[in-house]
Amino acid sequence: MRETIRFLKGGDIVELEDVGPTDTVLDYLRLRRRETGTKEGCGEGDCGACTVALGRLVDGKPVYQPVNSCIQLLGMIDGAQLVTVEDLSSDNKLHPVQSAMVACHGSQCGFCTPGFIMTLFTLYHSEGAEKSRKTVTEWLAGNLCRCTGYRPIVEAALEACFDAADDAFSWRANETREKLQSLADSRDVFIGDSERFFASPSTLDGLAALYGQHPDATLVAGATDVGLWITKQLRDLPKMIWLGRIEGLDRVESSPSGVLIGATASYQASEEAMSDLSADLGELWKRIGSKQVRASGTVGGNIANGSPIGDTPPALIALGSTLELQTIDGSRALPLEEFFIDYGKQDRKQGEFVTGLFVPRLSGNQTFRCYKITKRFDQDISSVMGAFRFTLENGVIREARIAYGGMAGIPKRAAGAEIALTGALMDDPSTWGEGMQALLSDFTPLSDMRASAEYRMETARALLAKALMEISGTAPEDIRVLAKREAGHDRAA
Template identity: 75%
Template sequence: MRETIRFLRNGSVVEVRDLRPTDTVLDYLRLTLRRTGTKEGCAEGDCGACTVAVGRVVDGEMVYQPVNSCIQLLGQLDGAELVIVEDLAQDGRLHRVQQAMADLHGSQCGFCTPGFIMSLFTLYHAKGQSRSRKAVTEWLAGNLCRCTGYRPIVEAALNSCFDEADDAFSWRAKDTIAQLGQLDDKRDVLIGNGDGFFASPASLEGLTAIYAQHPDATLVAGATDVGLWITKHLMELPKVIWLGRIEGLDRVEESPAGLLIGAGATYQACEAAISRLSPDLGALWTRIGSKQVRASGTVGGNIANGSPIGDTPPALIALGATLELQSREGDRTLPLEDFFIDYGRQDIGAGEFVTGFFVPRPKPDQVFRCYKISKRFDQDISAVMGAFLLTVVDNRISEARIAFGGMAATPKRAKTAEKALTGASLADPSTWNEALKGLHADYTPMSDMRASSAYRLETARALLVKALMEASGTDPAQLRLRGPDPDFASESMEAAE
């Protein structure tokens, strides 16, 4: 068992032995190394001022991802390469993205500039990106400029980021890959003792053993949620087990039946496969957090933490996903919808952990739609998240699976509305009215800073109408809802349009 973490920086191995479980990369840089180019802004992974680049070997090539260092645990760097803004200039010459930012006046007050530089550095090294404003703005969605200087920043990106990488990092890529291979020793890591530790098992067997001994430990995958427990809630987490080195936990396996995703797979790693499973899921994925969040955060963590406003569970529940769990007592599977018991409570025992989930592929006679409603398009928490799987035979709905997030204490199916939709005709909107009424029986949403209860209910009805209209293939302007309560349904149709 190893008692240190090891990572690369500037071509050299850095070994850290004195490590507290909740030490962040940002605090290590600013307080220990006194490298203050990396800034602390929001301390919750929203503003991007703290962005650094983390490099790992993917399919035999170096891949650099932007990471929010304020919520990334220092221990998560084990086996990776760390690149910070001070590392980019070589022999007195600015890196190409730095020079472009200077030449095109992309820096104003300068506070956000290091974060933008590091995000652009990862774009500079990304493969297969098209030179377009859309590509740049999507890549920079997790970096905020308070001086509203986005135009020159985008111009700097267009000017510098889309030619073949030609810098010190690309020149020594082969050596870096070899060095990272040597660091990957497949040994379990444990820094600390029984009262407090940072652990990083290298196998499921190692995780099972240490978690059985310490079921009170906090499991961490990407830390995009747990990091906020540390920085915002000031929680003490004496025992932390990081899952990022466990072989096979990051699997993404496609089959004709569906998609198997390991609990350690990041949003970024499974985005392409998710998009092939469903274009709607692919569109949803691009609105979950930012590039930085998707590079670190995992779908398994989004599920395991049990948030009622998590973006992925409603969509996966509607598709009929099943969850895999493991403990020293053995393995088990259960429908994802049964995992959520109540607010903050999940069907998971002491020493038991999520290993992955399976998402069935929609069948040819099924229509799947999902929609996220939030105040901002990018990087915002859902007010309402709705997902719909409709099985259609002869233009009639033979089965419906509807799930919402943000409407109850847990992600929850709309059983009354589902039953009311069975037998409804897509060609006759008047047959949809009972399902719209049924949502009132299925949910009693709360009011909070994101939305009122009334807004949530009306939005849920509108999203159901939107899904039905899209499934019908009819121009919304031509639909006129008729039935026992036409005013009720018409309002929902207008909101959906």
């Protein structure tokens, strides 16, 4: 057992033994190291002012990812290289990204600038990124400029970030690799006592044993949700178990039958496999948070926290995914939709935790669509999330799997609509009406700050029509006729 965390900072190995369960990287930098270049903005991982880079070995090479230090727990950087804006200059010379920001006048008030620079630093060290404005804006979607100075920032990125990396970090890559390799070990980490601790097991058996002893502990993978419990809800979480060091739990394995996603696999790590399953899934993954969120946040965490507006569960439910869970006594599997029982309640026994998810591939006669409806395109929570899988035979719907988020206290299938659409003809929109009408009985949505109940219901029905129209190639005017007919049914009811 190790009673410290260890990481690389400024070329030196740092070892800390005083790590609290809810200590954040941002507070460590600003309050303990007095490195104040990293700024605190929103405190919830939305604005990017606190962005730092974490370097970890991937296939034997240091790879840098941007993360929001305001919601990244300090214990979670164990074994990594922590890079902040203070680390970039070398021999009293600015980093190429910093020089480009100066030359292009990319800094105005300056508050957001360190975060932009650190995100661009990770783009600078990425491989294979296409040089385009679209690439830059996608990379910077998690960084907010309060002065609206985006044009010169984008210009700086285009000038600096698409040639081969030539900075102190690339020059010292071999040295960094050796130091990161020296930090890797298979010991469990436990800092604290039985009443208050930060722990990080290295094996599934170790996790099962520890969680069995402390079923009241908080399990954390990427902290993109748990971090907000700390910074916004001000919750005291005395027992924290981080899953990020468990070997194999971050696996993403593709096979002819589907994709297996480990509980700690990040959105970014699973994006390629999801895109391969469905182009719609690939687009959905790109709209989950920002680069910072996708580098840390996990698919397993999005499921395990049981949010009724989580982006991934409706799509994964519609695809017929299976969830894997484990306790110290053994493991089990269940259909994903059965995991969600009620708002804030999941089918998870005491001491049981999510280990992975299996997502089956579409068969030759199946089609899939999913849509995320938000007020903003980037960095926003769903008002309604709809996902649809249809099994077709000679133009007839033989099976429908329809799931929504934001329409109930849990991600939920539209059972009535599924039954009503079975037997419907894809080339005859008049046979779709019963399915759209059935949604009125399947859900009783609530009104909140994101959307009214009426908006949610109309949107859910429109998304179902959109999916059917796209798959069938039906002309929009046919859908308008159907919508008018259904509106008449509603008034009559």
